[in-house]
Amino acid sequence: MAGASPRIHEAPDDLLGAIDYCYEQGWTDGLPVVPPQVDRVKAMAAADSRPWNTVITTHPATGLELSLHGAAVNAVMAGCLPEHFPVLVAAFQAMDRADFNFHGSTASTGGSAPLLIVSGPYADEIGMNSDVNLFGPGNRANATIGRAVRLILRNVFQMLPGISDKSTQGNPGKYSFCIAERARGNPWPLLCEAQGYAKGLSSVTAYAGGGFCNVENHGGNTPEQILGSVADAMANYGCITLGQSVVVLAPEHMHIVAAAGWTREDAQKFLFSQAKRSVEGMMGVGKYREREYDAQHGDHAHGLAQAGFIHRGLRPDDILITMGGGDAGGHSCFIPSWSRGRGSIMQHYAIVPMAK
Numbered sequence: 001m002a003g004a005s006p007r008i009h010e011a012p013d014d015l016l017g018a019i020d021y022c023y024e025q026g027w028t029d030g031l032p033v034v035p036p037q038v039d040r041v042k043a044m045a046a047a048d049s050r051p052w053n054t055v056i057t058t059h060p061a062t063g064l065e066l067s068l069h070g071a072a073v074n075a076v077m078a079g080c081l082p083e084h085f086p087v088l089v090a091a092f093q094a095m096d097r098a099d100f101n102f103h104g105s106t107a108s109t110g111g112s113a114p115l116l117i118v119s120g121p122y123a124d125e126i127g128m129n130s131d132v133n134l135f136g137p138g139n140r141a142n143a144t145i146g147r148a149v150r151l152i153l154r155n156v157f158q159m160l161p162g163i164s165d166k167s168t169q170g171n172p173g174k175y176s177f178c179i180a181e182r183a184r185g186n187p188w189p190l191l192c193e194a195q196g197y198a199k200g201l202s203s204v205t206a207y208a209g210g211g212f213c214n215v216e217n218h219g220g221n222t223p224e225q226i227l228g229s230v231a232d233a234m235a236n237y238g239c240i241t242l243g244q245s246v247v248v249l250a251p252e253h254m255h256i257v258a259a260a261g262w263t264r265e266d267a268q269k270f271l272f273s274q275a276k277r278s279v280e281g282m283m284g285v286g287k288y289r290e291r292e293y294d295a296q297h298g299d300h301a302h303g304l305a306q307a308g309f310i311h312r313g314l315r316p317d318d319i320l321i322t323m324g325g326g327d328a329g330g331h332s333c334f335i336p337s338w339s340r341g342r343g344s345i346m347q348h349y350a351i352v353p354m355a356k
Contacts, residue, residue, distance in 0.1 A: 006052075006069055011035060022077070029150050029175060033077035044072035047085035047354040056089055057096040059157050061103040066092055070156045071148075078148035083126045083354045084141055087178075087204055088148050091116050094206040094349035101344040105208035106159045109166050112338030113173030114149050115209035115246065117322065119191035120202025122351050123180035130182035132326035135212065135333070146176030171211055181322045185251060187258035191322055194264065195348050202353075205320065207246055207346040208338035213239070218330040223257040226332075227267055231274035233334045234312045234319075237285045240277050242292050243337030244318045244346055247271065250325040250332045268316035273304045275312040282310050320346065 011021040018035035022028055034040070045052045048068050057066040071092065075085055095102050095114060105112050118128055129139035137143060153159040161167070167174075181191055188194075192203040217229040226249075234245055249257065257267055282288035288310070295314065296305050302315040313319060325331065338344050 006041075006073075008038065027077065027151070027155055029147065029154065031175075033151070034079050036073045036076040040076045041069070041072050044075050044080065044082050044085055045069055047082040048089055048352075057092040057102070059103060060098075061107075062158070064157050066152060066156050071152060074151040074155055075144075075148045078151050079140065079144040080148055081126075081140070081144075084145050084148075086351050086354055087116070087118055087122070087126070087141075087145050090204045090349040090351045091145075091149065091206050092152070094204060094347040097347045099345040100206060100208070100347045105338050105344045106153055106157070107164055107166060108338065108343070109168045110210060110338045110343075111167035111169055111171045111174075112208040112210050112344070113171045113177045115173065115207045115335060116146060116149065116178040117181055117191065117205040117207070117246070117320075118179070118202065118351070119181040119195075119205070119322070120197070120351070121183075121200065122202035122353055124183070125353070128180035130180035130184075130324050134179045134182075134324045142178050142180070143176050146173075146178030149178070150174055150176065171209075173209055173212070177209060179248070179324055182251070182324045185255075185327075186323050187254065188264050188323070191320070191348075197350055202351040203348045204351055205346055205348040207244070207320070207335070208344040209246065210239075210336040210338050213334045213336070215332045215334055216330060217253065217332075220253075220330075221256060223260045223262050223267070223270070226253045226256050227270050228274060230332060230334055231271050234271065234275035234336075235277050237277065237281070237287065239334075239336040240275070240282075240287070240310060240312050241337070241339070242295060242312075242314055242342055243339060243344075244313055245271075245275075245320070245337065246335040246346075247319060247321045248324045248333050248335075249321065250329060251323060251327050252330050253332045254323045264321055265316070267321055268319045269304060271319050271321075272302070272311055272313060272316040273306070276306060276309040279308055279310065314342070
C-alpha cells in the first residue's frame with residue numbers, strides 16, 4: 001500500500017541459501033531469482049526520480065498497488081539493471097489504464113501475457129535486441145524486463161497460477177515477452193513517432209498477447225503475397241475474434257511491402273480486408289456471435305468490413321504492424337490478442353530515461 005514501510009527479510013548469508021529462501025517465500029517464476037538486497041533495490045529505485053512509495057499501478061479488482069519500491073524489488077530479482085527500470089515503470093503505467101483490462105487479461109482462462117514493444121532510441125541505449133532472435137533468449141534487457149513483469153504480477157498483484165491466474169494452458173510469454181522495434185533499415189515511421197511522441201522520445205506498448213504464430217513465406221515477392229499469408233494466419237478459426245492484433249514483419253518481408261510503396265496504413269487496410277472468415281464457416285465451428293457481427297457491420301463500422309464475413313478486429317488500426325528480426329529469412333509473426341472479443345485494448349506510454 002502507498003506509504004507502507006518496506007519489509008526487510010533476514011536471509012542466509014550464502015548466495016545459494018538466499019536463492020533457496022526466495023523459493024521458500026514463493027517469490028519466483030520457477031527459475032532462480034537474484035536475492036533483492038537492500039542496496040540493489042535502492043539503486044534500482046533511484047532510476048526514477050519520484051518517491052519510492054509512488055503508486056504506478058492499482059489492481060482494479062483487489063485494490064493491490066504497485067509502488068516504485070515494489071517494482072524495484074522485482075526488477076532486481078528478475079536480473080534487471082537500473083537503466084532497464086524506466087521501461088518497466090512505463091509499461092505498468094500503460095497497463096494501469098482502464099481499457100487495458102488489467103485484471104481480466106492476467107486472470108482469464110485465455111492465458112495471455114503482457115507483450116512489451118519498446119520503440120525509439122532508448123531501446124538502443126540500453127542494448128535491447130530488435131534483430132536476430134528478438135523473441136528468443138540471449139539478451140539481458142529483453143529477458144529481464146519481460147521477466148520483471150511476470151514477477152510483479154505474481155508477487156505484488158498475487159496473480160498465482162491455479163489460484164487467481166486461471167490460464168487453461170498458459171503461454172511461454174508468461175516467463176518473458178519483451179522486444180524492441182527495429183529502427184535500423186526500417187522504412188516506416190517508428191511506432192513512437194506514429195503514436196505522436198516528440199522526436200527523441202521513446203515509448204513502450206503493452207499488449208495482452210495470447211501466443212505466437214510464425215508466418216513463413218519464402219516465395220512471395222509482392223505485398224499481397226506476403227501480407228496475404230499473414231492475413232490467413234490472423235483469420236484461422238482458432239484465432240479470429242474482434243480482438244486486436246500485433247504483426248511483426250521480418251526485414252525481408254517488410255522491404256518487399258515497403259519497396260512497392262505501401263505505407264503502414266496501406267498494410268493495415270489490406271490485412272483487415274483479408275483477415276476474414278465467412279459467417280457460414282464461423283457457424284460451422286461454433287464461433288459465430290450475432291452481436292459481434294453487428295458490432296463489426298453496424299452504423300459505426302469500417303467500410304472495409306465485407307457483408308457475410310467476420311473480420312479480425314473492428315477496424316484497420318486494430319492491427320499494430322512493426323518490423324523486427326534478422327535480415328535473412330522469410331519468417332514474420334502474428335500475435336493474437338487475449339479474449340474472444342474486445343477484452344483488452346493495447347496501450348502505450350512514454351519512457352522517461354534514467355537520469356545520467
